[in-house]
Amino acid sequence: LQRIVIPASEIENYFVHMALIGTHTLVVFVVLVRTLSRDGAHLLQLRVDDPGATTTTWDRGNARASSEGGAESKGPVDTLVRLLEVDHIYRRPKLSIRSLADELALPEYRLRKLIHEELGFRNFNTFLHHYRLREACGMLSDPSQARTPILTIALTVGYQSINTFNRAFREIVGETPSTFRARSLGGPDG
Template identity: 50%
Template sequence: MTAGYLFFSGGACALLLLATAKVSMHHHRLAAARWLTLVLIGVICYLLLPTLPPIGGFSAFLIYLPVILVPAAFWLFTHLLCREEEPFPRWGWIPIGFSVLFSTLANHAPVSLDANTEEIFFNLSQFLRLGLIGLGMLTLLGQFQSDLVAERRRLRAILLIAVGTYMLIVISAESLFAYRPVPNGVPALHALLASLLSLAACLWLLALSPSALDESLPMPADTPEKVETPPPPPVASLDTHQQIQISKLQEHMESGGYRHTGLTIRELADQLNTREHLLRTLINRHLGYRNFNEYLNHYRITEASARLANPEQAHLPVLTIALDVGYRSLSPFNAAFKRRHNQTPTEYRREKLPA
C-alpha cells in the first residue's frame, strides 16, 4: 500500500470518526442517525481494509460487514430523512437481503466456491449495491421542492451531489478493476477524495452548521405526533410585512387555494405575489410545517373529513371528494387520511354515518 493512500485514508478515517462521534452522541435516539452512523462506520472500515494484514475467517467477515451494509444503510437513512411520515416499504428489504447475501457469498462464503461462481455473486452484489444507492438518491430527489426545512434541503443536496455520487463512482470502479490491475495512483486518488469529502462534512457538521442535523432529522418515534392537530401557533415574532403575508396566505388557503391539483410552493408564491423562499420560511418557522404537502394535507383532509361526515354528501364516492379537495388519485388521499385519523376514509364515513 502506497504512502499516499495511508496518509490520506488515515486523515479521512480520523475525520469520519469525529463525525461519527458527533452523530452518535447527540442523535443516538433517532433511527435515521443510527443508519447514518452505520454508513460512516462502513466507510471507515472500507478505507481501513487495504491497510490491514491478511485476515481470514469470521474476523474478516465482521470487519467487512459494515462495508456490505453501506448502500442499504444509505437508502434507509435517506428514507427516514426525507419521508419521515411514511414507513419504509416492505419490498425494500428484499433487495437489501439479497445484496447482503450475494456480497457475503462473493467475499466470505462459508464454503469454497469456484472462480466463475464467485464472479457471478460479485457482479450480482455490485448491481444490487448500485441499485440501493440509486434508490437512496431518488429518495433525496423526491419531494425536494416540497421540503420546507432549509437545513434539510441543503443536506439533501450535499448527500445527493457529494456522497451519493462518490459511492456510485467507488462501486463502479470496484466493478471495473475487480479482474484487472489497478492503475498506479488510483488508490491514492480515492483516499484523497475520501479525505476531502470527510473534511468538508466535518467542517459543515462541527463548524459551519452545527445545528443542521437537529433541524433535519425527524423527531424520535416516541415524540407525540403533530399530524392529527394543527401545528402550534407562531413562536417567532413577525414583522409587519410577514404578518401581511401570513394573513394573505391563510385567507387564500381558507378560501380553497389548496384545492388546485398539483399545487407547488412556487405556484402558491406566484399566486400570492411573494418570493418562494419567504413563503417557505413563513410556513416552516411560523406555522410549524416541515413539508409543503403536509401543509396542504392539513386543509385537504380537514375539508374531506367534514364532507365524509356530512349526510347530505353520503351519496358522493370517496374518489370524487378526494379529487375535489386537490388529490390526483385515491392512493395519496387514503394515505394522508389514515395518517390523520388512523382509519381509511370509508371506515371514517361508516363511523360518522352509521346506516
C-alpha cells in the same frame, strides 16, 4: 472466536477512531431527537372529538395564523390564510410551492419558512394535506354527502388520484376514508 490484536503503535489511532465514531453517533442522535421533538410538536394530528360529530379538531401545534384575522396584520400570513380559508386554493390539483409563492408574490424560500415557522407545519406537503383532508373529513362525516363517492370527494379537495388521497388519509387520519365515513355516520363499521 478471533482475538483482535492492535499493535501498540496504532492504539492511539484506534482510540481516536472510536472517539470519532462515538461523537458522530452522539451528534446523529441529538439531531434526530431535536428533529423529532420539534416536528412532534407540529405534527398534523386529527382528533375526532365525537365519532358522530360533523366537525373535527385539527391541532397545528404553535400555529399563529388565524382565519379570523386580528387587529395586527401579518401581511403574507393573512394573505395566505385568506387564500386557503376563503378562496380554497388548496383545491387546485396541481398546486405547488412555486405556484403558491407566485400567487403571494413571495420567493419560495420565504413561503417555506412561513409555512414552517409561522404556521407550524413540517413542510409544504403536510401543510397541503392538512387543508385538503380537513375538508374531506367534513364531507365524509356530512350525512347529506353520505352517498357521494369517495373519489368525488378526493377530486373535489384537490387530489388527482384516489390512491394518493387514500395513502395520505390513512397516514394522517389513521384509518381509511370509508372506515372514517362509516364511523362518523354511525354505519355498520362504526
